Amino acid sequence: MESLTGTTTDQAPANPAATDDMLATQPVGYWCGLTHTAVTRHLRDAMARVDVTQPQYWVLNRVNGGPEAPTREEVVAQLTHLADGPHEIARAVDQLLHREWLRIGDGQRLHLTGSGEAARVRLRELATEVRAVVHQGISDEEYVAALKVLRRMVANVEGAGAPGHPF
Secondary structure: OOOOOOOOOOOOOOOOOOOHHHHHHOOHHHHHHHHHHHHHHHHHHHHHOOOOOHHHHHHHHHHHOOOOOOEHHHHHHHHHHHOOOOOHHHHHHHHHHHOOOEEEOHHHEEEEOHHHHHHHHHHHHHHHHHHHHHOOOOOHHHHHHHHHHHHHHHHHHOOOOOOOOOO
16 A cells, blocks of 8 residues: 555554654554543543442533433433443433432423532533543643544544445
8 A cells, every 4th residue: 555645654563662762653543442441441430439420421411511401312312422332321311310410301301400510510620630630741732733643543544445445
């Protein structure tokens, strides 16, 4: 395959001990996966200490975040792709209804209760604290550069499997 940049870098096996001069040969999928696992575990552990799950936090934010209160079905449809399984978001909605952090209003629309909004605010503060730990020693400029690279990689492979894009 011809290189798009004019140079080709060999792909080395994933190596968690790779030195800086070896990083260009490392597989991005490995490092993204490792990062996802570590950051998600850290956030979920922090939330577990206050008896909340990450999917519950997603639901609270989604119910709060639109111009119109969503239905249960809308929340499930919008968040399931983020979840670990197809029933996780529906369970989170049920748990939040049981906790009385959510209520069902007219048209079967979900609304935050006062205690639900207070929990959402506390969880946002917790997520901000976790973000500070994760981003320690990383400037906003470095973070933006990393995300731009990842976004470009996604764009580079978006057509995978389509005619003319065999990989």
